[in-house]
Amino acid sequence: MAVAVVGLQTRLMPIAFDIETLRRSEMFSGLSPEALELVVAAGSVRRLSAGTRVFAQGDPGVSGHSLLEGRVKIVQTRADGSQAVLRFIGPGEMYGTVAALMNQAFPADAVAVVDSVEIWWTIPALRQLIRAHPEIGLRSTAAAGTRLLDLQSRMGEMTGERVEQRIARTLLRLMEKAGRPSGDGVEIDFPITRQDLAEMAGSTLHTVSRTLAALDQRGVTASARRRIIVRDPRALTQLAETGVG
């Protein structure tokens, strides 16, 4: 495995990461090795221990980020203190970048859910990179476009469908994005709480707990503390699309 060694963030050792992740990322796929080197040189790699907040809602967007390892969640806090999890970021995905490129405030917090590694750039650096390699701009745009279409669909789904259905959709999305084949189905490959799920589906942890218990009962899922395995994706799809399982 190709490994890049960057910086000396800790006294003890530099941060190593698989450069393949970057080569396959949504922003930089298809770039030449030289261009990739430039990209790495222009940014900073840093470790994020679980719980670290990368940026905060309302902060001026002055940095673009791409995750190399781990998971980061994007969480919006409302006036009344309640929260909504807007996205979970996996390796290769960018975050904060659209807001930053548009000189807008970050619309939400970004928090590492497990120990992670990210690479980030200042806005000038990012603009410079795009100038040097316009395809980076095109790819960012495409990624943003995909997200826009996806969000638009989700928006329609979220308002108007019942909770069980929304939870099913949320699980399916998580599964597609962060699913790892497990003995008995597909496991969400990072720790996720009922609370997280509730904040994604727009519900409460109580309702999620009950719903998940019912799904477990029917063999559709197998859930435990901070772990969820989808055992019957078909049934879940059925539930998400028709509202009946």
Added chain:
Amino acid sequence: MAVAVVGLQTRLMPIAFDIETLRRSEMFSGLSPEALELVVAAGSVRRLSAGTRVFAQGDPGVSGHSLLEGRVKIVQTRADGSQAVLRFIGPGEMYGTVAALMNQAFPADAVAVVDSVEIWWTIPALRQLIRAHPEIGLRSTAAAGTRLLDLQSRMGEMTGERVEQRIARTLLRLMEKAGRPSGDGVEIDFPITRQDLAEMAGSTLHTVSRTLAALDQRGVTASARRRIIVRDPRALTQLAETGVG
């Protein structure tokens, strides 16, 4: 007023439209007159009588559109037949374009709510224009980015807030975007039904009717058949943000 006369869509007369709209539109603002001419020449202008469907949910995205006059709504239909109004388009705004540029299916129907005029391009024509004038691409990207950030915020708001609050937010958005000063406040400048509002706020026409009646009572709004006037934007903002009015 500068007027462009294009094509001979009806036997009787060509379609005239104010080219200022295009000059100020999100995709083409800042373009030279010559470039604008190119843009117009590459596209087709057409009239949309109220109720016309411009494109349908699920259709392959093979065209990009920009509204010149009138109003178009973007409506998503769910499996159970219920609908969600995702956006209202006003003059100068583009629609269908992001999906088209990404070779994706349109995620929703586009329907003219009043007699309107649009200009549209095939994908090849659009790509050609962007190649000739890269700033068009940049502007489209910026517009999509703005929409993305906006949607992301709305997503957080829509799930988890109560109906009255969501209706207040919806009214405020409509007011900002389609408000015309009226004797007594700001009037939404196109006919909008309780049903439309319900589909935007993720509710039912019954609840919207009751909520609006209550707001009318308190002097916050003045509503009639397919017409809504906001008389006290402050109160509405208060309601949208705190949930209490």
Added chain:
DNA sequence: CGACTAATTGATTTGCTTCAAATATCGTGG
């Protein structure tokens, strides 16, 4: 004036939240 679309308003039901408390699981330090 009908025929149609839009809006109101009351009564009823229900899905989900909220409130409340118990229980389970994990990590950690003695």
Added chain:
DNA sequence: CCACGATATTTGAAGCAAATCAATTAGTCG
């Protein structure tokens, strides 16, 4: 290794916001 605190989850009961059901009334247009 076990006890203990912190975190996560479950489960029951009660309350309520909003959907649904059911008519009626009000505008609008040909």
